[in-house]
Amino acid sequence: MQLVRGLHNLRPQHRGCVATIGNFDGVHRGHQAILARLRERSAELGVPSCVVLFEPQPREYFDPSGAPARLSRLRDKLALLAAEGVDRVLCLAFNPRLRELSAAEFVQRVLLDGLGVLHLEVGDDFRFGCDRAGDFAFLAEAAQREGFTVEAAKTVEVDGQRVSSTRVREALASGDFKVAEGMLGRPFRIVGRVLHGQKLGRQLNAPTANVQLKRKRVPLTGVYLVSAEIDGRPWPGVANIGVRPSVAGDGSAHLEVHLLDFAGDLYGRRLTVAFHHKLRDEQRFASLEALKTAIAADIAAARAHWHGQPLK
Ligand SMILES: Cc1cc2nc3c(=O)[nH]c(=O)nc-3n(C[C@H](O)[C@H](O)[C@H](O)COP(=O)(O)O)c2cc1C
Ligand SMILES: Nc1ncnc2c1ncn2[C@@H]1O[C@H](COP(=O)(O)OP(=O)(O)OP(=O)(O)O)[C@@H](O)[C@H]1O
Helix, strand or coil: CEEEECHHHCCHHHCCEEEEECCCCCCCHHHHHHHHHHHHHHHHHCCCEEEEEEECCHHHHHCCCCCCCCCCCHHHHHHHHHHCCCCEEEEEECCHHHHCCCHHHHHHHHHHHHCCEEEEEEECCCCECHHHCECHHHHHHHHHHHCCEEEEECCCEECCEECCHHHHHHHHHCCCHHHHHHHHCCCEEEEEEEECCCCCCCCCCCCCEEECCCCCCCCCCEEEEEEEEECCEEEEEEEEEECCCCCCCCCCCEEEEEECCCCCCCCCCEEEEEEEEEEECCCCCCCHHHHHHHHHHHHHHHHHHHCCCCCC
16 A cells, blocks of 8 residues: 655656545444445546545644544554555645635645546545535535546444444443444554563563553553454453553553563564453552552453453
8 A cells, every 4th residue: 555645745647546535543334334435446447546534633633632532543544544455545734724725625636636536435424625615515516527426435333323433432431342343343452562661560460561652642541351462363461551640650641561471572562452341440559569459350350351262
């Protein structure tokens, strides 16, 4: 999959494609349905498929401190889109210039001049352009005038509710992993590099892999049953994600993973951690001794849970 950053990096050979536009945070089953349809149209027309996305996501631009936590950072999103068979991603910086583009200018500059789009696939609620003035009816009219096709994908629902990144976040925040997994079509995962921590884990009888989060906010906090991919196989464990109120910290979020009966060295490796079940909220303990007792109980719960369970 090819990544093109910014309209100015588009070349004449990039013109002629089928495309879709959106945030695609989490690449959930609604997104997957759009991408499947895009693959079909790409094969029918014999042109590459292209996903147009924005970085930062528009809500992060308008409200940096109030925007919801990301399900996927750009790097994760690109990996998920590549796995869905996307040929190209056009990543546009969401900045004052882009936000001021009218719907008509967006169609002209991005879709027609930039991408030479032959077919556009969007969700039925998709809106774009300055003040979100462009909608499906607007696109349908432009398509007829300019000679491309546009199609609204059918809404994907799980348990009678439309799948959305917002609902996935809500399910994760409330520890409802069955719903989150149903909407994502896979377990929720966080990928990050294992860094050196404060080395307190050993004193707590729970050595942990300290996974770098590289984000200010996380969509879930607490203690979870997890599995981590080690040499392509899932390894059971228990993890804390949060600000670790019992140990002096800088207030930023950490992901600490204790893998059951694991003795290898993980420093420097990229670890993929899948979340399966919430055990409890993160707590502030009065002493390291109390924290140690709680972690021992978490590990016992993880052992009891994983005993004989198939891992994902
Ligand atoms: C299963 C588990 C549960 C944890 N629960 C909490 C908690 O409730 N509150 C807290 O402040 N820290 C909690 N921690 C985080 C520990 O404080 C952290 O792992 C420890 O400080 C080791 O950090 P280090 O690897 O940087 O040395 C938990 C860690 C694990 C592995
Ligand atoms: N459940 C769904 N069924 C069909 N299309 C969807 C679904 N969810 C999103 N889409 C479409 O996928 C494209 C990208 O969606 P986008 O990521 O911007 O929205 P979203 O997942 O609904 O996120 P949010 O919850 O933040 O609004 C848009 O065209 C959108 O309409």
